[in-house]
Amino acid sequence: MLTVTDLACARGGVPVLSGVSFAVPAGGVLILRGPNGVGKTTLLRTLAGLQPALSGTVDFPEDQGAYASHADGVKATLTVTENLTFWAQVHGSRMPDDILATFDLETLRDRMAGTLSAGQKRRLGLARLGVIGRKVLFLDEPTVSLDAFSVRLFADFLRDRHLAQGGLAVIATHIDLGIDAPELDLTPFKAGPQTTGGSDEAFL
């Protein structure tokens, strides 16, 4: 269960979003929409706790959040299995046996990640979400450089494994994932030039 109340966040000290409120129930997905630069990444990073909110609250079970963007920490000189095992160990969990099959990585398991194609690398990055055992996912453009087949793999993983086990996700994406989910357009929440808050506040 994720509850966001009257959230305002800033990018580079300037407020970009204000008054954002929504709730996502367990097993639910929220898709973030809006033109480039509206603040989708900023919102997701704030939700994940990587940057402080200007005001408002973000509420979800402690130690259950995970963040993923197109920079997904895949190390070129580690094999597929080593990459995933590392993240599993860091999160104190074990790598599920079938996660490689879910993302169609089985035949690549002992390949160096550096030798994978861009799409395969992205699938490896997304497979990380399946080994860390986190319930609340904040995903920033997870389907960049994936073909239609891979997008379907990812959507299946999300629906059948993550959501079915009571997880939830907030996803910023431009494409249709094929998941039945409410959408939230961030454009109305765009902070105007006169919005209070931000690190410059004291100087205005």
Add this chain to the structure above:
Amino acid sequence: MIPDLGKYAGPVLSAYGVAIVLLVGLVVVSIWRARKVKAALEWIEGKRNG
């Protein structure tokens, strides 16, 4: 009027000279920048209000 500095005239005078140049330089640079920034800010504020 200049006191007799004896054999150490060079060191003493250079110490005073360098120190005073540095201090005056710092003061001048600080004031010059303060003026410049003040003028630039007033210009921006004037443009916004006007």
Add this chain to the structure above:
Amino acid sequence: MSIWEYANPKKFMGWTAPLVPWLFGLAGACLIVGLVWGFFLTPDDYKQGSTVKIIYLHVPSALMAINAWFMMLIASLIWLVRRHHVSALAAKAAAPVGVVMTLIALFTGAVWGQPMWGTWWAWDPRLTSFLILFLFYLGYIALWAAIEDPDTAADLTSVLCIVGSVFAVLSRYAVNFWNQGLHQGASLSMDKADHVANVFYIPLLVCIAGFVLLFIALVLLRTRTEIRVRRMSALIARTRPTEVTT
């Protein structure tokens, strides 16, 4: 009203505006009186000759070189704990002043020691410590200059200032340990002031007062400039989006 109210940028600009010219005037008066008195009207030391006149520059600048860093440390702590922007900007404004004070202390120290050591630079523990302090100032200023986002810069330089302070003290002891015995008795600095006669002592006090006042005046002036710069960039950042849409 809490004392922290004075740290609000607008309030700060208000109450410092009439203060700065007075402080500059007072500092100038003290420095002129102290330095003229010291340079023209004090006798030479029987042992050191006229080099003793350097004390009126060396001791105050050395004091302020250390105090400027100390002030930056306090300001950094205030910024990290209470997040008053003026505090962070004051630390930034003080650093170049501290550098100049350190340079003066280094130069006058070297020049003072020259007749005694017979060389322009001796690795005297005190002089070496100031050289290390100078390097710390350089790093601090370079870090401020390298980071674009002002709050990030304030945070990181504050952390550097705190860690740097610990290592600066450590370096002081290390340097003492490293050069013990080589220049025993040859070190000349602040404790000298304790056993100098009154003829030297009173103009020295006037000079110290002058340096302190000058430091305060410069830091206030430079902090005011930094506040204006911040306000300028804030105004530009806030007006840009409207310009795009209209």
Add this chain to the structure above:
Amino acid sequence: MIALLIRDLRLAVRAGGGFGLGLAFFLIVIVLVPFGVGPEAAVLTRIAPGILWVAALLAALLSLDRIFALDFEDGSLALLATSPLPLEGVALVKALAHWITTGLPLTLAAPVLGFLLNLDGPAYPWLLASLALGTPALSMIGAFGAALTVGLRRGGLLLSLLVLPLYVPTLIFGAEVVRRGAEGMPVTTPLLMLAGITVGGFALLPFAAAAALRVNLR
């Protein structure tokens, strides 16, 4: 934390350059010194402790910016920040991994290079001891500097400017141990100070480094 250490070591080994470059730099500096000061054995003996320490310090400095930069660029650091590992632990482990891949090889290679500089016989054990005790501090201080500059485009040069003044006490006490060892003087005091810097650094600097990392990840 152990998983992170193993991963970092594995990455360093597979990337190849990690060990080799620092060691090669150390060797080259030591070889260049006699060309600069002349081949006289007595002179070399006298300056050997200091040169060995300065060269080891510079060699350790070379690879500092890689401690966090690679993980920052590919997003690993943001992912680690949202993982159960505290960032303090990450900083500590990364410093440790840096020491194992640079400080430790430098320590082991130093006695061999000591021969090149005609280092006095009694100094060898103290050279080993002081480097083994002091290079971890170099790695930890360097990790703090790397954390400060990780988000910067031209961080490498700035990193050296920030870190080198912080290295002064370590260098002084480290070289002093070797010099005293060479002259047969008691080495307890500088050795204790060196140990103090290392222990204190590892106890406190991870917090400063983690604070800097959090700011840079914002």
